Amino acid sequence: MGETVLVTGGAGYIGALLCDELLQSGREVRVLDSLLHGQEDVAADLEAKGVQVHRADMRDAEARERAMSGADAVVHLAAIVGDPACALDPELSNEVNVGGAQAVVADAQRLGVGRLVFASTCSNYGRMADPTVPITEEGELAPVSLYAEQKVGIEQALLGGDFGDLKPTCLRFATVYGVAPRMRFDLTVNEFTRDLWADRDLEVFGEQFWRPYVHVKDAGRAVRTVLDAPEEKVAGQVFNAGRSGENYRKLDLVQEIAKKTDSGNVSYVKRDEDPRDYKVSFDKIKAVLGFETLMTVPDGIGEIIEGLEAGLFGDPFDGKFKNIP
Ligand SMILES: NC(=O)c1ccc[n+]([C@@H]2O[C@H](COP(=O)([O-])OP(=O)(O)OC[C@H]3O[C@@H](n4cnc5c(N)ncnc54)[C@H](O)[C@@H]3O)[C@@H](O)[C@H]2O)c1
Numbered sequence: 184m185g186e187t188v189l190v191t192g193g194a195g196y197i198g199a200l201l202c203d204e205l206l207q208s209g210r211e212v213r214v215l216d217s218l219l220h221g222q223e224d225v226a227a228d229l230e231a232k233g234v235q236v237h238r239a240d241m242r243d244a245e246a247r248e249r250a251m252s253g254a255d256a257v258v259h260l261a262a263i264v265g266d267p268a269c270a271l272d273p274e275l276s277n278e279v280n281v282g283g284a285q286a287v288v289a290d291a292q293r294l295g296v297g298r299l300v301f302a303s304t305c306s307n308y309g310r311m312a313d314p315t316v317p318i319t320e321e322g323e324l325a326p327v328s329l330y331a332e333q334k335v336g337i338e339q340a341l342l343g344g345d346f347g348d349l350k351p352t353c354l355r356f357a358t359v360y361g362v363a364p365r366m367r368f369d370l371t372v373n374e375f376t377r378d379l380w381a382d383r384d385l386e387v388f389g390e391q392f393w394r395p396y397v398h399v400k401d402a403g404r405a406v407r408t409v410l411d412a413p414e415e416k417v418a419g420q421v422f423n424a425g426r427s428g429e430n431y432r433k434l435d436l437v438q439e440i441a442k443k444t445d446s447g448n449v450s451y452v453k454r455d456e457d458p459r460d461y462k463v464s465f466d467k468i469k470a471v472l473g474f475e476t477l478m479t480v481p482d483g484i485g486e487i488i489e490g491l492e493a494g495l496f497g498d499p500f501d502g503k504f505k506n507i508p
Pocket of ligand 1: 192197216217240304356360
C-alpha cells in the first residue's frame with residue numbers, strides 16, 4: 184500500500200496493537216510517544232518489528248515535525264488518559280489533551296497530511312437521561328469529567344472546521360478491555376477480572392450503570408477500517424467504535440467473570456463518584472464502514488484470566504498498569 188502512518192501514543196494500550204494492525208496492512212508505521220508509563224519494552228518491541236519510534240513529547244514542536252514529515256495519515260492517541268489522571272493534574276491534561284491535540288492538527292495540516300483519526304470516547308455521552316435507549320452519534324453529549332470535556336472540545340473543533348486537504352475523523356471508543364503489550368488494569372473489565380481472580384475484595388459502585396465495551400484489538404481494527412475506507416465516507420465524520428450487543432451493566436460484568444472464576448468477593452456500595460451511565464448504538468460504523476468487532480467481553484475475560492494464570496504480567500498489581508500513581 185506504501186502509505187506512512189504516524190501514531191501518536193503508539194506505545195500505549197491501544198497504540199501498540201494498532202501498530203501491529205497497520206504493519207499487517209502493509210503500511211509504514213511511525214510512533215511519537217513520550218513513554219509516560221515507562222513502556223521502553225513496548226517501544227523496543229515495536230522497533231524490532233520495523234516501526235520508527237520517536238521517543239519524545241508531542242508538545243515538542245521539533246519532535247512533532249520530525250515524526251510527521253512525509254506521513255500520509257496521523258492517528259492521534261497520545262493523551263493523559265482517563266478521568267482520574269486528568270483530575271489529578273488538570274493543567275497538564277489541558278496542555279497535553281487540548282494544546283497538544285491542537286498542535287498535532289495544525290502541523291498535520293501544514294505538513295500536507297491527508298487524514299487524521301482522533302481517538303475520542305463514548306464517555307462524551309456522560310450521564311444519559313434514559314440510559315436504556317442506545318444513543319447514536321447524533322445524541323446529546325453530556326460529559327461529566329474534565330477528560331471528556333477536553334475530548335468533546337477537540338471533536339467539535341475537528342467536526343466543525345475546514346482543514347483544507349486534511350480530512351479528520353473522530354472515533355468514540357467504547358471502554359476498552361483485553362490483553363495488550365502495554366497492559367492497563369485500571370479499566371473496568373480488566374480490573375474486575377484481575378481482582379476477582381486474585382481473590383480480592385472488590386467494591387463495586389453504580390452496579391446498574393450501563394457502559395459499552397470494546398476489545399483492544401477491535402479498537403485498532405476500527406482505526407484501520409477508517410484508514411482503509413474511501414475518503415468521502417469518513418471525512419468530517421464521527422463514529423462510535425464498538426458493537427451494539429456489547430453494552431453491559433457493572434453487575435453483568437461481575438456475573439460474566441463469576442462464570443470463569445469462583446474466587447473473590449464482591450460488595451455493592453453507594454458512591455457519588457463517576458456517574459457515567461450510557462448505552463451506545465454502534466449501528467453507524469457497521470452500516471457505513473461494514474465494521475464488526477471480533478471479540479466479546481466474555482472472550483476478553485477468558486483471555487485476561489489465561490494471561491494471569493500464565494504469569495504474563497508479573498505482578499498484575501504493579502503501578503505501571505495504571506494511569507495514575
Ligand atoms: N482505553 C480506553 O478505554 C479508551 C476509551 C476511549 C478512548 N480512549 C482514547 O484512546 C487513546 C489511547 O488510550 P490508551 O488506553 O491506549 O491509553 P494509554 O495511556 O495506554 O496511551 C496513551 C499514550 O500516550 C502517551 N503520551 C502521553 N502523553 C504524551 C505526550 N505528551 N507526548 C507523547 N506521548 C504521550 C503515553 O506514553 C501512552 O503511550 C487516548 O486518546 C484515550 O483517550 C481510550
